[in-house]
Amino acid sequence: MEIDEAYKGREHSLIKHELLKGYLEKLLSIIGVSGGSREIVYVDCFAGPWGTDSESLAGTSIAISLDIISHVREMLANKHGMTGVRFKAIYVEKSKRSHKRLTTYLSGNCPDGITCHALQGDYADLQDEILQLCGDNSFAFFFVDPKGWTDVSVNKLSKLLRRPRSEFLINFMYDFLNRAIGMPDFRHQVQKSLGELTEGDLQRLSAMSAKDRGEAVVRMYREQLKADMGPDGNYPARSYHAEILNKDKERTHYHLVYLTRHHKGIVKFAESSQDADFIQRVVRIQTRQNAKEQMPLFSAEDEAESQDSSKASIDDVKAYWLNQLSGEPVRFDEARLADMLEETGWLIRDFEVAMADLISELKVENLDAAGKRTKHPVHFDKGERLRRCV
Ligand SMILES: C[S@@+](CC[C@H](N)C(=O)[O-])C[C@H]1O[C@@H](n2cnc3c(N)ncnc32)[C@H](O)[C@@H]1O
Structure with missing residues (x-):
């Protein structure tokens, strides 16, 4: 795999952008085709440009988002004859210098059919203006990508979180927050993201392994966000997260926290996370191979394919499945899959591999599957019924 110069x-950032690209395209296509919203808005709360001097802004969320929106807009028109959906892109940048670059870029590169806005200032102070630009009836996706963790404390995001018909992708800079958790001077600030922490909570966190602590902390943050976001009618706030590793070390650099009020969002985001997880492994192997002088025996892709990428041991996933089942048929649809993904944080593939095993061991049967299916043993989009045989 050739790693683009812009990301060396x-x-x-490459993995973050792969996930943004993959999910945004799915989301805009689904919302567009469903015809449920006449207007779709993309909001980049920490737009930049950042990390590049090039005029093309290659490798920035600005260029990437406009490209995806434009592509989806054309797909809707050409494939579905849908020309009535309006698209708006709002970019917010605090630094005057970067905002000037942003405005210059947008004045020459905002594609046809998309209305572009560039706001200058702190996104938290501009929330009313952002919401006004979004309008009342549009569907909005917010990309929130700060450099530090204090900018995305729950109280700062509140007004945006409460907007109906909205989804969020928030970069939660875990590595930085993790260093601050035990420091008394930062206690107040940390609690704005994680909620009230007792001495007992802090002791429990510090006794955990690095992996468990990372998981526990991001879950606390997710719970705070969901509580503030609240439901949309009968649809509760839901969340999931993807782990982005430090580029050199085997530890979390940040989490990309996703929020929605629709179960389909969780399923689609988990699919995109799974794809990004593979790319993350390829990029890490490729970077290692590039640093060595001798030619590698296998390509980075082949090596990544052969790695165990599951988020949990297959025995744990099988035990989880069996717990969900009984001798009576149970329907597994996308809402149920979203519950399972949210609860465990595992990948869809983890559930599929474990279920394929259970079926071949005759411990479970899929009452709606005509033949043997090894890759996708349950079609959740069809709400297939499973029954425990032992
Ligand atoms: C990590 S960079 C954004 C990278 C960009 N989203 C991307 O993926 O290409 C963060 C940007 O947010 C800007 N920024 C920092 N604090 C901000 C705030 N409170 N409101 C809006 N922008 C802010 C910084 O100047 C910087 O350009």
């Missing part, structure tokens, strides 16, 4: 030395 900041490979974690």
Whole structure:
């Protein structure tokens, strides 16, 4: 795999952008085709440009988002004859210098059919203006990508979080927050993201392994966000997260926290996370191979394919499945899959591999599957019924 020059030395941004691209395209296509919203708005709360001097802004969320929106708009028109959906892109940047670059770029590169706005200032102070630009009836996706963790404390995001018909992708700079958790001077600030922490909570966190602590902390943050976001009618706030590793070390650099009020969002975001997870492994292997002089035996892709990429042991996933089942048929649809993904944080593939095993061991049967299916043993989009045989 050739790593684009724009990402050399900041490979974690490549994974972040792959996930943004993959999910945004799915989301805009689904919302567009469903015809449920006449207007779709993309909001980049920490737009930049950042990390590049090039005029093309290659490798920035600005160029990437406009490209995806434009592509989806054309797909809707050409494939579905849908020309009535309006698209708006709002970019917010605090630094005057970067905002000037942003405005210059947009004045020459905002594609046809998309209305572009560039606001200058702190996104938290501009929330009313952002919401006004979004309008009342549009569907909005917010990309929130700060450099530090204090800018995305729950109280700062509140007004945006409460907007109905909205989804969020928030870069939660875990590595930085993790260093601050035990420091008394930062206690107040940390609690704005994680909620009230007792001495007992802090002791429990510090006794955990690095991996468990990372998981526990991001879950606390997710819970705070969901509580503030609240439901949309009968649809509760839901969340999931993807882990982005430090480019050199085997530890979390940040989490990309996703929020929605629709179960389909969780399923589609988990699919995109799974794809980005593979790319993350390829990029890490490729970076290692590039640093060595001798030719590698296998390509980075082949080596990544052969790695165990599951988020949990297959025995744990099988035990989880069996717990969900009984001798009576149970329907597994996308809402149920979203519950399972949210609860465990595992990948869809983890559930599929474990279920394929259970079926071949005759411990479970899929009452709606005509033949043997190894890759996708349950079609959640069809709400297939499973029954425990033992
Ligand atoms: C990590 S960079 C954004 C990278 C960009 N989203 C991308 O993926 O290409 C963060 C940007 O947010 C800007 N910024 C920092 N604090 C901000 C705030 N409170 N409101 C809006 N922008 C802010 C910084 O100047 C910087 O350009």
